[in-house]
Amino acid sequence: MFVLVNLKAYPCDPVAVAEAAERVATEHGADVAIAPQAAHIQAVAQSGAETWAQHVSPVGHGSHTGSTLAEAAADAGAVGTLLNHSENRLKLADIDASLDAAERAELSTVVCANNPDQIAAAAALGPDAVAVEPPELIGTGTPVSQADPDIVRDAVAATKRVDPEIEVYCGAGISTGEDIAAAEELGADGVLLASGVAKAADPQAALEALVD
Template sequence: MSLPYPHFQVNYKLYPGTWGSDGLALAKTIERIGKQTGGNFVLTPQVPDLRLIASETDLPVFAPAVDSVSPGRGMGKRLPEALADAGAVGAVINHAENRDTLADIETKIERCRAAGLDAIVCVDSVEMGRAVAAFEPDQLLFERPGDISTDRAITRTHPEQIERFIAMRDDTAPETKVRVGGGISSAPDVRQAFELGVDATGAASAIVTAEDPERLLGEIGEVVASAE
């Protein structure tokens, strides 16, 4: 398990201002705020920028996607070993915007493990989490797809579901970490997530489209630091 805990993850997705030199500038801002506040941040840039950000910052970075392929044929696929060589410490599997089958999830976890990558698997229910937990991924990311890119943080709308999810993890795969996402958009949301017992949380649009992302990141960094 390569990622630091607790942490706040910033996901670039495909938002303007998050690739190339702009993406690197934002990454350096995130890194600086992490050092100032003492809070752990991790970053999910676009695949072409993995090596750039991994080499120019000390932030742990992970790939937004990975494929269940081995070295050889597979034009256009994302090889786990190549992602690791580019500096990624983990990879996202089964995001709501890039779904996988359960069989693919199992194979991708195995391939990530073989390549030395943390496997971060997204799930949208306690039941799906239980099915994936049997494969013992490094992290389960629990989020409701309808909450993504909104301000309806599950920490506020359905805290009881987080508690049920953590209880399931404790019973099924106690070594697996839990992160919640979808609608997390403020420092109070982050604080409540940690108070509910999660190991990490994060956001995409709430950060990269914020009017003052530096201020917001500073507030979040202080909360993450206090949760350690």
């Protein structure tokens, strides 16, 4: 199971979290990645942890002040990017353009969506993975795998109908190893989480509890 920790804009030490993630990944043979703020990508990547961007903009080189250029994220050390997180929604055409930008920069992609219908539409654009995250559960500590397991099952089924090669991740409320196990039983290939690690007093202990 792939574990992608989104640090959002929480007041944590991104390098300390990344170092903890790298230790846990090495010691437990786990697949853990960190998505920091764009300004911290290089420092996080230098820790040795797998590093993802939280977003790349649907633009190429040119006059795009304030945009996150995919090539710049890759140059800083990112190997993948989230797109269309519920806190940074994009129009369908912009998701498509951001996927093109990520492909140019050789970044892996995860497109987030709220429900199985949106997941199917996202999958049709050809990302490497999609992630189902009901926004009402984000940050609540109540995992979608418990609150509404059918959303996960239906998202997996919808994705596989479009392209069986696209992975499906489960987000919103994931905070324990039991949540990850439940997501896997429902057919998910990975999980997205944030506050359970980024807000933890001991990120390494939180990650170890997840992967154990």
